[in-house]
Structures are given as C-alpha cells and as structure tokens.
Amino acid sequence: MNNFLLAVCTCLSNFIVATILFQFMNESYNKTFHNKYVYCLAEAIVIIGITIVNLLGSTILNLVIWTIVVIMLSVVLYFNDYDNVLRRIIECGVLLFYIAICETLGVVFVDWILKLFEIDLKISLMRECMEITFSKVVVIFMYYMIFTRLVNKKKISFTKVQWVINFIILVYSIINMLVIAEGLWQGQENFILFINMGCIVIADLYLLYFIKVSNEKSHLEGEIRILEQQAHLQYEYYLDQEKKYNATVTILHDVDKHIRSIEGLYANGENREATEYVKEIKDMLTPLIPVKCTGNPILDILLTDKAMISKEKKIKFDIKVENINMDFLEAMDATTIFGNLVDNAIEAAEKASGERSIKIHIMPYQEMVLARLENTSLPVKWKNGLPISQKGKNHGIGLLNVMRSIEKYDGDIVFGQNNNIITVDLFLNT
Template sequence: MLDSILFWFFINLISSGIEWGAFKCILDEFSEKKNSTVVINISIIILTFITTLLAISKIHPSIKLIIGIVMSLIVYLYNYNEKLLKTILVLLMFWMIILGSDILSTSIISFVHSISDINRLLDYSIFRLELIITSKLLLIAMVPLVKGIKIQLELKLKEFINIIIPIVANIISIAVIFGSEFGVFEDYKLNNLILLVSAILLLISNISLINMVGNLIKKYNLKAENEIIKQKIEAQYEHYKELQNAQLKVRKLYHDMSNHIICIEKMIDNNQYSKHYIDSIKSELNQWDSISTTGNMILDIILSEKKDICKKKSIKFSTDINFKECDFVDMIDVCSIFSNILDNSIEACNKIENENNRYIKIVGNIVNKFYVIRCENSKINEIKKKSNKIISDKRDKYMHGLGVSSVNSSVKKYDGTMATDYTEDKFIVNIYIPLEYKTIHV
C-alpha cells in the first residue's frame, strides 16, 4: 500500500485539505467575507488540488513555497475585505505556522526513530506517513491558538514593520534549516551566503522584538497614567459635587437668615452688643453672597474654594469668567481644567517670599468663536523644559505631570488646545476651546 502512487495522492490530498481548511478558519476569524461561503469553499478546493499536484511533482521545494504563498494571497484578496498590511501579516503568520509545524514534526520523527539521514523522510515510507500525520495534528492544534489572537487594531506602518520582520526572519530561518537538512543548498558558498543572510535577519528580528517590547511598555505606562488621571479627575469631581450640595443648602439658609435678621433687628432693643452681634452674622452671610457667578455652579464652587486658599496664603486672586456659553463642557472636565491650573498657580505663588508679589488672575471669555481661558500667576522658580514639556521642580514630579496631563486630556476632548508662556516673574496658561464643537457634537 505504501508503494501505491494513488495512496500517496490521497494522503497528500487530505494533507493539503487540512492546510487550506486551517487557512480558511483563520481568514474567517480575522477578516470580513467578500464572497459567499460557497465561492470561498470552491477556492479552497481548487487550492487543495493544485497543492496536491505540486506535492507529487518534482518541482523545487522553494518554488512550491512561493507558488503556495502567491495562491493564498490571491484567494485572500479575492474572497475577503481586508487592508493590504493586515493581509500580508495574516498570510505570513499562516505560512510561519505551516513551516514551523513541518520542521517540528521532522525533528520529532527523526528523534523517535533515530534517523540520521533526513532525506529518508521524503521516501514513500511509514516515516513520511508519520511525518504528515504529526505535522497536520500540530497544525490543527495551533489553529485555535491563532484564532485567539485578535488582530483588530489599526496598524501603523512602523508597528507593521516591527511585527513583520520577526515573522519573515523566522520563515526564512525555517526554510534555510529545511534546505540544509535535505541538502537543497549543495553549493558550499551559496550555503554560507544563505546562512549569513539568515543570521543578519535574525539580528534585525531581535532588534524589532526589543523595539516592540519597548513600545508595549510605553503603552502600558500610558494606560496606567490615564487610569490615574481618570481617578484623580473623578475624585475632584466628587469633592466639588459634595461642596455643591452643601452650598445649595447654605444658599437656601442665606435667604431665610437674611429675612430673619431683618425681623430681629426690628424686634430687639438697639443696644451696642446686639448690633455688633447682628453685624457679624451679616458679614458671615455676605461672604456667600459674594461668591463668583460664572453661570456654572461647579465652577463657582471651585473658584470660591481657591479664593479662600489664596486668602489664607496671602495671594491676590481675581477672576472674570463667564462660562454660560460652555454648557457643553462636562462637569468632570470643568473640575479637571480649572482645579489643576489653579492648583499649579497657587503652588507657584506660594514659593514667593514677598507676599505683595503673589497674584493669580484668571479670565474666561469668547474671542473669535473660541472660548479662551487665560490664567496668569506670579512666580520666581526657573522653568525647565524637556522634549517641549515643562519639568516640575516639585518633589512629586509624577503627580504634577498628571495634573497637566489631565488638563490636556480634558481640553483635547473638545478639540481644544493648551499653550503656555512665561517670563522671569510670571507664568501664563492659555486654553482655547472652539465653540463650534457645541454645534457639531451637542
């Protein structure tokens, strides 16, 4: 039976069918179908028969590999909707798996049977049958693992190159190992040249892998930083929400107390002690009446809180903000923008020994279809920059950086920009939010 050409024809037919069936499973998982399942299945059957005829022919193995890759590319592009970069990536992954399972199977069969001459596996014998069965079982086992990899990201050219180089290097290395084992490269100089090229490719592959690992670490750090920023903004928002609830209650009491005091003034004797007592209560209540009215209650509370802090630290604090046209800005972003820029301003002013030189001015108005926020504060510290980013001189540079990042993140959410400027004794933050964002997105 092992000497029958018809037997080996059917074995190769089944083997090719498994390979192209695995190919179809991978494509169905990664890409959207352009043609019907019937058309795709016919394409796979045609591939299977062509590959079977190539397997029993005496064509050079490298030519067979090239023909197989070209045919798989044609079938992929004809039957599936996919971008070229991802198509190439998926194809190379598939062929790396095919070649990897073949060489691993060759090593297993050679080791189990102590075969020193690998060419014996090419003969029509039980060894070749075992090789084919082992190889296809490995392929079938690998398909679920490959399908578990979700290639849904939009790959940039640089990322694609970093991924593709190791795959190509592995495919060439496997082909070289195969060729060397089966004596394909009989010329000594050619063999050395191919080994040299493979070594260079593997070196480039390692560099690409290191670069990929570096990018993954950067993305992980960025993700962790964004998570902290999110938590920080949410904490700020919750804080000001609590203050908002408290202020609503106090404002209600304010109106009631004002009326009560008027009645008390008329009822009691006009002695000096009672007058002084009533005046002190009025003074306390007037503080609530003097809270900024920007058109946004959360912003009013933020400015009121920062004003109290500035008063304790002897910082002149002035505001002129009309935020009524910015009702499209989420409350959580209002907290992020104003809290962080004012906190940084207060921190800078606090370093100035002469209290007369401490000041913060923050204004917000509409200028040429932009809502412009300008915050200016005095300073004495030296501004240092690295990669166009301001480096904090605070001990906790990381948390300071998160504050600036959270402002940037909130501003960019509304297609806005943030710019900074400074002189020897002052620092200015300008934020520009296009008002057309409201008409387009809200």
C-alpha cells in the same frame, strides 16, 4: 531534502503572515466565539492550507485562497458593533496588500545586500529560502513599527528607547542573516543554518510583539493614573461641597435663634451690635453662595471655592468674565481643566514672595473662548514650552488631564513667564 527545506520556509512564511493577520483582527474586532482554541485551530488550518497552496506554485490560486480566507474569517469568526462585514474585509485586504509590498521590498533588499557583500548563492533553493525568511523580517518590522501606529486609534507612540531597541534588533537580524548567507555561500549547507534563520524570524516576531504590548501596557497605566487623578480631584471637590453644605445646615438650623437675637438687639436699642451681628451672618453666608459669572454652574462653584481658598491663604484672587457663556463646558472637563490650573496657580502663588495674586480673565477670542490665568510665582524650569514639576514623576498627570480635556474642544494651551508672573492661555472651541 530540498523539498522539505522549501516546505519548512514556506510554512514559516505563512505562519508569520497568519499570526500578524490574526493579531490584527483580535485587536480590531470582537470575537464571535469565546473559546480561544477555535481561533488557534483556525490559524493552524490557515497556515497548513496556504502552505500547501503555495507549494503548488500558482500565484493566482494563492491570491484567490487568501481572499477566501479573509472573507471567511471576517464573516464567521469576528464581528464589530460599529461597521459592517465589508469594511472588515477591506481592512484585512489592505493589511495583506501591505504585507505583500513589504515582502517584495524584503526580497529586493536581501538581493541588494547579497550583491553588496558579493555573496553569490548559486543554488536557487538557498537563495529562495533566504528571500522568504528575510522578507518576513522586513514584514515584521514594517508591521509593528509603521502599520500598527497608522491604524492605532489610541495614537500610542514609541519612546526614543523603544525606537533604539527596535533598530538594534533589526541590525542584529540583518547581521545574522548575512552570517548565514556567508555560510551557505561557502558550502555549509547544514540544517542548523536553516533552523537559525527560522529562529531569527520567530524571535523578531515575538520581541516586537512584546515591545508593542509593553508600550500599550505603559499607555494604559498612564490612562489609569490620569483617571485616578481625575477621581481624586472630583473627590476633593465633593468633600469641599460637603463642608459647605454642613456649614449651611448649621446656619439654617440656628436661623430662628439668630433672628430672635437680632430682633432682641434692635428692641433694646443696640442697633450697632445688631448691625455687627447681621454682618457676621452675611460674612458666613457669602462664601457659600457661588458667584454667577461664567454661565456654567459647576465652573462658578469651583471658582468661588478657589477664591475662598485663596483668601484663606492671603492671595488676591480676581475673576473677570466678559460677554461669554461657558455652559458648553462639561462638568468633568470644567473641574479637570480649571481645577488643576487654578490649584497649580494657588500653589505657585503661595510660595511667591511679596504681593501674591491670581487673575482669571475669560473673554471671546475670534470664534473661540480664551481663558487667561496669571499668577505670581517663583522662577520655574521649562521643557518643550511646559513647566517642569518638582513634585515627583506622577505630579505632571494633572497637566496631562488638562491637555486631554482640552483636546475634546479642539483647543490649545500656551504657557509663559514674565519675571515673576506665570501666564496660561487656554483656548477652547465652543
């Protein structure tokens, strides 16, 4: 019976390590085979094989077998388009080393807890089973709460609620382990206690995995909302361009008629009427011609459009560009950054009372570009240095888009308010 319990605990321990290893490799690398059962079979073989090796009690043999396993998995079952097999082997080796450290810390911690609560498990098998299972609880939490965040390229962070939930699960697991240890100490050496220990470990594994997956799902949903907002912004922009194109086509279609009308007015000596006619045509064409001021064609068109919209809303719109060229800014980023910021400025200025204005000043700043936007506005609420939107939970996505684009240029954005003037300082590296 004792040997059976030890074998079960060892098998559970290897199941946790193998599951974490395969999860890491599945998320980090491409699979060589499309059949998922190949990987299920490989994981089962690893668990059984390592368990048999562990029961032999040879630390060196155990280390050699794990090394062989990592090499074989990296070479046969996975590949990566961007690096070589040696890198995969090293990364998986680092993970196993991390797990080994966590296991050691778990054993030290459980021994300290037992000593703290004066629980003396005199039967070595009971203590060994406690150390094996509890150390895996530590491994699970250290993997999902620390290691995954360190290697996560997307930099997905936990929310405060998720930290609280993880902490509650950890405390609950420790308390349950103490209850089991107390029962073993008092001689309740029944199989149910060992089943309970195994259930705690497996439950922790899948609960924390579920939290991780849920967190990634929320992050991806946020990414999708951001992309949808960008697409919507681009769609509106091209709709505006279509309107301008149609207006231009209309004018060009009637250009002969306009020219004959102007010539007729001059021929009849109606110079004043002819001049007025020319002025009307000029007023129609002026909004359709982008003002070339930034050196970036898309940004010039966008600012010209926004100036026209502001004029329609009776908002004074001033643009000043010093000796700077913005051609380093990609079209999508120019539309995302300035489209969102200027739209917000127009929206805020439209609601303001008295004189309404928007000023854009683009200038060199050390080795960077500084774009300063100022607009009149009603008082706004602030949180963590950012304005709080009153338009619902998804309205702040525009600002997230701006920050995301700014990061591509190692830039920064700073908001401020002085009386009824909102200022936005945008720093970009060229």
